[in-house]
Amino acid sequence: MAPRPDLDVDDAEIAELEEIARQVRISIIEAVNFAQVGHLGGPLSATDILTALYFKVLRIRPEEPAWEDRDRFVLSKGHSAIGLYSTMAHRGYLPVSELMTFDALHSRLQGHPEMTHLPGIDMSTGSLGMGVSAAMGMALGARVLGKDFVSVAMVGDGESQEGQVWECAMSAARQRLDNFIVIVDENRLQQFGWLTDRSETGFRNVQPPHLPGQLADKWRAFGWRVLEMDGHDMRDILRTLAIALEKDEEHRPTCIVAATVKGKGVSFMENDYTWHGKPLSPQDYARARADLGATDDAGEQVSR
Template sequence: METEMDTQDLRRMANKIRQRDLRAVFEAGAGHIGGEMSVIDILTALYFHILRVDPANPLDPQRDRFVLSKGHTACALYVTLAEKGFIPKEEIETFLQPHSRLNGHPNRTKVPGVETNTGPLGHGLPVAVGMALSARLDGASWHSYVVTGDGEMQEGSNWEAIASAAHYKLDNLTLIIDHNRLQQGARLAETNNLAPLAPKLEAFGWAVQEIDGHDMDEIVAALSPEKIVAGKPRCIVAHTNKGHGISFMSDNVAWHHKVPSAEQYKQAMAELQEAAQ
């Protein structure tokens, strides 16, 4: 397996993934770019510093499992998988094209590195709890990680899974909540405001930490195996911004499912390229 990247290299990789994601959505004429920009730093830290996965052996029984429960941000996952070596980089050009395996939501039967199909929100965490429990029953050492959106946490299935994970003391499970405060069409505070999330998870018996979800040092530190508390599943509440890295998209609910115009694309790419210098 590859050597872990340091935080400076991780920041560079995250910026590279943002640029490629932006181009893919622009060229495809569809995508969920706002939520992709908010989750990319987390995906980068996972795949290039934390996860024990091998692109040459994607079904290694001893691999860590990762579930992107907010499956509508699939493009960000595809670009990350391509940079990691699971799929060819040039295949990103086929995103959402007819007969492409890179659909709008990840498909485990088609894309190496995808552990389970996601898209209907509230399913990924329950699946990840099942994965962690199976590892426990098998006496295996691999770890399960799952990323949900904060709007997605309104689904009752997540709270059933949270209760189950605490009951079974699944300290081989890490939940990262992409807390960008926005969901499709509205702010979390305007629909069913679950914030603050941390005390709710703690009340269920989870070990919880809140971080800046765009600070790579904080992300890497929070995901460290040293932060695992014996007998408790772990939750990281990552405070993020929808559309992060692009001025006119940042914290703007309109960019949940929107495609930039040619002028907006040019401006967004220029801002990302400037940030990379």
């Protein structure tokens, strides 16, 4: 069995991971702008966590994506696929230039992850709630095969309204799957917001999917070990994931509730649910790239 990476990193390594996350965000903006379709808010909220996983935490081999002893990762919130593709591209699974084929006909990079198209995708996802259940099956498979890999799933807080998520939570706790980690990207917004208040100009988004602390309490109630972290603080992400990788004395699966900001890194997208998924205008594209410190001309809109 291959050793696990050391997650006790210095300031220089933190800065390097933060720079990678910035580049991943730029690639997300460029790919969605080029395609003129795709999601933005959710991928941007997940970027720091995905960067930490793929560049430091997961035991993986980009040059050997089907390595039998690799850790498994499932993006259950599959509509954020461009965030995963961008992270994988910068990690070496595919050329960064291929991101410009996102959502194109015959591309390996469709709007939701497709395991039969792109090596390194452990599960096709898109129907909310199904990915986390598949990841639980992988954790069970590791036990049956006598493997020490961990299975990690990322779910959205909006996705957490799906009953299948809680069926999985109940089953994983019953099976005592201490090699199973679920990360909840709690950006507190979903596709259409929460339309609970009407003003003179229409509906306003005033109510998040869950009140503070509710998700953590729910996972605890299902028998999980629950950790909480700042999903944009790279050091806190690594610290929390290091704890999650340690076997729980009670053999419980682990849920990490990550406090994140939808649209993180792009000022006018942050905490605005309307940027869940819509095309960028040329002006929006320029502003987003400026916010992220991009300096080249990649990803201009073209006719397709």
